[in-house]
Amino acid sequence: MPHYKDSSNQLYWYDSEEVHANFAPDGLVQVTESEADEIRKAAILPPSADELRAQRDGLIAAVAWRYERHARELRLSLKPTDDLTVLDTYIQALADLTRQTGFPSLITWPVAP
Secondary structure, eight states, X not given: OOEEEOTTOOEEEOSSHHHHHHHOOTTOEEEOXXXXXXXXXXXXXXXXXXXXXXXXXXXXXXXXXXXHHHHHHHHTTOOOSSOHHHHHHHHHHHHGGGGSTTTTTSOOOOOOO
């Protein structure tokens, strides 16, 4: 079944060429199936605030073990692998994610150390 798009990337498809010829808006351009898939993917809603918070919490949990390693290294009189100031700064940036002006629509994720 052929797919068509208008100038705003709205997708259209019709059961037959006759239906297309009689009912399609002017200015439609035929697109391939893969182009139609890309347009569909782009139209997917952004993650919700709760989904972003869960993702943030997962990123925090993913680095939490580094605090335990740091404490163990100090107990064993080893040179610590991590600079906790850098790690704290990263985790605080994650914690402050919800305070970003564009949250939840437009956010900037901090880069993990």
